Amino acid sequence: MAGDKVILLDFYPSMFGMRARVALSVKGVEYEYREEDLRNKSQLLLESNPVHKKIPVLIHNGKPVCESLIIVEYIDEMYDAGKKVWTTQGEEQEAGKKEFVEILKQLESELGEKPFFGGDNFGFVDVALITFSTWFHTYETLGNFSIKEHCPKLIEWVKRCLEIGEVSKALAEPNKIYDFALALKSKFAAQ
Structure with missing residues (x-):
């Protein structure tokens, strides 16, 4: 993922999001962290996870990866x-x-x-x-x-x-x- 664009849509108390943050950190992956307001979800979250509309979502070079x-x-x-x-x-x-x-x-x-x-x-x-x-x-x-x-x-x-x-x-x-x-x-x- 070096040189790739990595974004993490997350909510700080989410244990599932924490898993993503730990995994990214352990692998040494640089990423942009975007905090989500779960009562007012961003358009990016809704487009990236249209079925469940949940965090975390890892976006790697424009492609979303969803679920735990x-x-x-x-x-x-x-x-x-x-x-x-x-x-x-x-x-x-x-x-x-x-x-x-x-x-x-x-x-x-x-x-x-x-x-x-x-x-x-x-x-x-x-x-x-x-x-x-x-x-x-x-x-x-x-x-x-x-x-x-x-x-x-x-x-x-x-x-x-x-x-x-x-x-x-x-x-x-x-x-x-x-x-x-x-x-x-x-x-x-x-x-």
């Missing part, structure tokens, strides 16, 4: 733990599987009894997370475990998401992901 950063943390952690499942062996792989399953359990806990993360309808958080399900077959096959065994509600959520035609059409096929992962794994093994 905890979801970004989940996604980041899921990617790293998932990678350990298919790229390592032995104790390291077992540790990766355990870490990965714990992250999935956290997600399942956030889902609760709702059909989708936002409630009754497929929404932003579902969009952010459903793409990871395309890798589940690879993780299970190469890690020799069952996600459904540990997180049945999460797998039911995946099925509900895939029943939405637009969603299933847009996702990569799990078998192609598996073939890609095998090719990548053999390439790394050869190096």
Whole structure:
């Protein structure tokens, strides 16, 4: 983000905004802080987060990033733990599987009894997370475990998401992901 224009729309007592400020500070990102009056929201906030109209909103080179950063943390952690499942062996792989399953359990806990993360309808958080399900077959096959065994509600959520035609059409096929992962794994093994 060096040299990029970064703006944070925030409200000082917001713990979600504090997450954004901590993350930006820890990464050493320079940004412009704009305090929002939540009773009289700015036009920039309304345009940047038109659905929920909430802070924080990070605007990076004119593109808004909305919602709680905890979801970004989940996604980041899921990617790293998932990678350990298919790229390592032995104790390291077992540790990766355990870490990965714990992250999935956290997600399942956030889902609760709702059909989708936002409630009754497929929404932003579902969009952010459903793409990871395309890798589940690879993780299970190469890690020799069952996600459904540990997180049945999460797998039911995946099925509900895939029943939405637009969603299933847009996702990569799990078998192609598996073939890609095998090719990548053999390439790394050869190096």
